[in-house]
Amino acid sequence: MRILVTGGAGFIGSHLTEALLPAHEVHVLDNLSTGRKENIPSAVPLHQIDLQDEAAVRRLFSSEKYDIIFHLAAQVDVRTSVESPVSDAKVNILGLLHLLESAKQQHPWIIFASTGGAIYGESPLLPLSETHPTLPESPYGIAKLAGELYIRHFGNTHHFPFTILRLANVYGPRQNPFGEAGVVAIFTHRLLSGQPVRIYGDGEQTRDFIFVEDVVRACLAVIEKPTRTQGQTFNVGTGQQTSVNALYRILETITGLSYPPQHLPPKPGELRHNALDGARLHEATGWAPLVPLQEGLKRTASAFAKAFHST
Numbered sequence: 001m002r003i004l005v006t007g008g009a010g011f012i013g014s015h016l017t018e019a020l021l022p023a024h025e026v027h028v029l030d031n032l033s034t035g036r037k038e039n040i041p042s043a044v045p046l047h048q049i050d051l052q053d054e055a056a057v058r059r060l061f062s063s064e065k066y067d068i069i070f071h072l073a074a075q076v077d078v079r080t081s082v083e084s085p086v087s088d089a090k091v092n093i094l095g096l097l098h099l100l101e102s103a104k105q106q107h108p109w110i111i112f113a114s115t116g117g118a119i120y121g122e123s124p125l126l127p128l129s130e131t132h133p134t135l136p137e138s139p140y141g142i143a144k145l146a147g148e149l150y151i152r153h154f155g156n157t158h159h160f161p162f163t164i165l166r167l168a169n170v171y172g173p174r175q176n177p178f179g180e181a182g183v184v185a186i187f188t189h190r191l192l193s194g195q196p197v198r199i200y201g202d203g204e205q206t207r208d209f210i211f212v213e214d215v216v217r218a219c220l221a222v223i224e225k226p227t228r229t230q231g232q233t234f235n236v237g238t239g240q241q242t243s244v245n246a247l248y249r250i251l252e253t254i255t256g257l258s259y260p261p262q263h264l265p266p267k268p269g270e271l272r273h274n275a276l277d278g279a280r281l282h283e284a285t286g287w288a289p290l291v292p293l294q295e296g297l298k299r300t301a302s303a304f305a306k307a308f309h310s311t
């Protein structure tokens, strides 16, 4: 199949692009704002386009046709979205609309990387299933929920299939350690470069950390079972909660490096606890996360150390 991965030069998108080869013909759309050209296999065409540029997105779809679009390109930082909701919405809502308007005549299958970490709001009922009420607390989560609803509307109105994937906290090699998102990447990079990590709040907030390879396997499982996955919304998580403090202690042990963390005030718009129930995706496709946290963190730290020492 011909597949477009938007955000394919980024962290998750580049792992997905690699995994789709050689079974599929893959193109990447990315503006390289946080993604890197070196992340994309050389045989994969890169359309360097900003989704905010409607004319450029339309031009792409006037010359290329795709069976599937994995839509991962996004402003991914919750804290940035709180500080600048307009710039978040320009990419995460208007950018998505440019894509949907331009692609709708082709009736592609749109598979959307939504969030399970920022869409449900606070709840004591963990792990959360997809039927849990949505109540996003940040502009990032609000935009992702709007994105889900727009995709559903366009899919139903223009007769194309869609699947929504609500991802937990994804970590792994190539995650950007220089933004505010991606605590594993930030902590690992700071440990390797001899800087103390910053923990916002008391560090007892919990997250559902899932290795990128398990997320990519979920994406592949979805396209293998279209009759069971089209029109559906799925959590992609492990169901396990790990506190930020516990995560930091595991990384200290794995890297053999240790610095007292700096505790800073909690950031607005961030949840206290989160974990996602992946049973629905398991029932539909047989998918289950396979990489335990310790192993995933070891593989991530070793990839970061290799990259760190080669620069």
Ligand SMILES: NC(=O)c1ccc[n+]([C@@H]2O[C@H](COP(=O)([O-])OP(=O)(O)OC[C@H]3O[C@@H](n4cnc5c(N)ncnc54)[C@H](O)[C@@H]3O)[C@@H](O)[C@H]2O)c1
Pocket: 006, 007, 008, 009, 010, 011, 012, 013, 029, 030, 031, 032, 033, 034, 035, 036, 049, 050, 051, 052, 071, 072, 073, 074, 075, 076, 091, 095, 113, 114, 115, 116, 117, 166, 167, 168, 169, 170, 171, 175, 176
């Ligand atoms: N990493 C996580 O824990 C996580 C969790 C839930 C959902 N997601 C979603 O998964 C997707 C991928 O996230 P990631 O962690 O790989 O982040 P990332 O920043 O590595 O990837 C995003 C990619 O989108 C590109 N991009 C950003 N704005 C663009 C624009 N205006 N036009 C074209 N390209 C643009 C960036 O250059 C980058 O390559 C995002 O949609 C994100 O919201 C990620």
